[in-house]
Amino acid sequence: GENVEQHPSTLSVQEGDSAVIKCTYSDSASNYFPWYKQELGKRPQLIIDIRSNVGEKKDQRIAVTLNKTAKHFSLHITETQPEDSAVYFCAASKNNNFNKFYFGSGTKLNVKP
Amino acid sequence: EAGVAQSPRYKIIEKRQSVAFWCNPISGHATLYWYQQILGQGPKLLIQFQNNGVVDDSQLPKDRFSAERLKGVDSTLKIQPAKLEDSAVYLCASSFGTSGITSNEQFFGPGTRLTVL
Numbered sequence: 001g002e003n004v005e006q007h008p009s010t011l012s013v014q015e016g017d018s019a020v021i022k023c024t025y026s027d028s029a030s031n032y033f034p035w036y037k038q039e040l041g042k043r044p045q046l047i048i049d050i051r052s053n054v055g056e057k058k059d060q061r062i063a064v065t066l067n068k069t070a071k072h073f074s075l076h077i078t079e080t081q082p083e084d085s086a087v088y089f090c091a092a093s094k095n096n097n098f099n100k101f102y103f104g105s106g107t108k109l110n111v112k113p
Numbered sequence: 114e115a116g117v118a119q120s121p122r123y124k125i126i127e128k129r130q131s132v133a134f135w136c137n138p139i140s141g142h143a144t145l146y147w148y149q150q151i152l153g154q155g156p157k158l159l160i161q162f163q164n165n166g167v168v169d170d171s172q173l174p175k176d177r178f179s180a181e182r183l184k185g186v187d188s189t190l191k192i193q194p195a196k197l198e199d200s201a202v203y204l205c206a207s208s209f210g211t212s213g214i215t216s217n218e219q220f221f222g223p224g225t226r227l228t229v230l
Contacts (some may be wrong), residue, residue, distance in 0.1 A: 043223045099217050
């Protein structure tokens with residue numbers, strides 16, 4: 001099955017700085033890569049996703065890049081704000097009827113004001 | 114649109130007791146997932162339903178865990194008997210569940226935090 005590894009496990013940045021979280025996956029058939037944000041005590045919520053037919057996707061301060069050859073993808077948050085503090089999870093999936101997600105272990109991001 | 118609903122939000126039981134969790138997915142979502150999220154870890158899939166059929170239960174400890182989705186809508190997850198290591202947040206999620214649909218997004222419920230003493 002798929003194995004998703006995520007680094008770092010914790011990340012502390014100063015407000016206004018950029019944050020980068022990296023994930024690798026093992027199954028070359030995976031073609032959908034979502035990122036979820038989970039605030040303390042709350043449900044995971046999708047913040048951005050990317051499919052394997054594109055290399056980069058941006059949404060305001062958030063971007064995701066994908067390198068299919070190397071089987072890794074990254075989340076980039078620019079101009080970080082204290083409200084970005086949360087745990088971020090990456091996942092990998094195949095776009096089929098089963099839509100099974102394999103999650104990384106999470107990155108706790110702390111943005112210091 | 115209304116989100117995924119779960120109840121209860123919190124549950125404390127003693128080991129060897131039984132517990133059940135309930136999930137109501139987003140209307141129209143064919144696929145329903147139950148995840149176990151242990152503190153400090155990512156969600157781990159326990160079981161996946163497509164309508165009322167089981168698609169994947171390879172990670173479900175079947176000697177103590179069971180789940181059903183009888184009418185293809187609501188679902189219940191049961192643990193009997195509970196062990197200390199079952200302490201976790203149990204998340205329910207749903208998605209459209211059909212390939213080719215523009216969104217694969219899984220929508221999560223608020224979870225049930227289970228503490229086994």
